[in-house]
Amino acid sequence: xxxxxxxxxxxxxxxxxxxxxxxxxxxxxxxxxxxxxxxxxxxxxxxxxxxxxxxxxxxxxxxxxxxxxxxxxxxxxxxxxxxxxxxxxxxxxxxxxxxxxxxxxxxxxxxxxxxxxxxxxxxxxxxxxxxxxxxxxxxxxxxxxxxxxxxxxxxxxxxxxxxxxxxxxxxxxxxxxxxxxxxxxxxxxxxxxxxxxxxxxxxxxxxxxxxxx
Numbered sequence: 294x295x296x297x298x299x300x301x302x303x304x305x306x307x308x309x310x311x312x313x314x315x316x317x318x319x320x321x322x323x324x325x326x327x328x329x330x331x332x333x334x335x336x337x338x339x340x341x342x343x344x345x346x347x348x349x350x351x352x353x354x355x356x357x358x359x360x361x362x363x364x365x366x367x368x369x370x371x372x373x374x375x376x377x378x379x380x381x382x383x384x385x386x387x388x389x390x391x392x393x394x395x396x397x398x399x400x401x402x403x404x405x406x407x408x409x410x411x412x413x414x415x416x417x418x419x420x421x422x423x424x425x426x427x428x429x430x431x432x433x434x435x436x437x438x439x440x441x442x443x444x445x446x447x448x449x450x451x452x453x454x455x456x457x458x459x460x461x462x463x464x465x466x467x468x469x470x471x472x473x474x475x476x477x478x479x480x481x482x483x484x485x486x487x488x489x490x491x492x493x494x495x496x497x498x499x500x501x502x503x504x505x506x
Contacts, residue, residue: 299333299341301349310349315341323366325381330354330400330418332383334363340385342397342418354399354418361389365436368397371449383420384439384451390430392437392453394465395420426463429455439465 299319300312317335324331324345331343331351338361343351363385370381381397399417415421428435437453440462449465 297335299331299343299351301345301351303349311351313341313343313351313353315339321363321366321385323368325368325400326370330368332366332368334359334366334385336362338362338387340366340383340395340420342420344418355416355420357395357418357420359385359387359393359395359420359422361387361391361393363387364434367437367439369439369449382423382439384437386428386435386437386453390428391425392428392451393425394423394451396423426451426453426461428453429457429459 297315297318298312299315299322301310302308303310315333315335316339317337319333319335321334322331329345331345332340333343334340338359340357340359340363342354342357344354345351365386367384368381369384370379372379381400383395383397385393385395387393398415398419398421426437428437433456435454435456437451440450440452451463451465452460453463454460
C-alpha cells in the first residue's frame with residue numbers, strides 16, 4: 294500500500310504469512326491466471342514479479358523499471374493457433390498517458406517443459422517491452438484492458454478509453470499496433486473498459502464504464 298509494503302494474509306486466520314518491502318507506494322497488483330505469480334507496481338515505476346508458493350510465501354524473481362507508474366496491471370497468456378506454446382503478456386496502464394505491453398520472460402505452466410519457455414535463457418520474471426500505445430489521460434486515471442476472453446493470439450486486442458470520451462481497440466499483434474475502432478461515449482471520460490462474458494466477437498465484446506470521478 295502507501296507504506297511501500299506487500300503483505301500476504303491467510304484468509305482463514307487473518308494472520309500475515311509473508312511480506313515484501315517495495316521502493317515506493319504500491320499502486321497496482323495482479324496475479325497470473327494460475328495464481329502462481331504476483332505482479333505489483335509502485336509509484337517509482339518499478340514492477341516486481343514474485344513467485345507465490347503454496348503456503349503463501351513470496352519469492353522475488355525480478356524487479357523491472359518500466360519508466361512510469363502503473364495505475365493498473367493485467368496478465369494474460371495467449372496461445373498461437375494450433376500450438377500449445379504460451380506467450381505470457383503483462384499490460385500496464387501508466388501515469389505517462391500510455392499503455393505498455395510487456396512479454397513476461399521465463400514463466401511457463403508448471404507442467405510444461407523448459408522447451409516451451411519463450412525466455413531463451415532470460416531471467417524469470419523479466420519484462421521485455423513489445424510496444425506502447427497512447428492513452429488520453431491528463432487528469433483522470435484510465436485503465437486499459439486485454440480483450441476478448443478468448444486465449445487465442447490471433448484474436449487478441451487491447452481496449453482503452455480516454456478523457457476525450459473515446460474508446461479505442463488495438464489489434465495487439467498487428468505491426469505496428471494501430472487503433473482499429475474508435476467509438477464516442479456520452480460526453481464523459483471513459484476511464485475503464487469491461488467485457489460482457491456472453492459477447493462472442495471483439496467488435497461487440499467491449500462496453501464502456503464512463504466516469505467523471
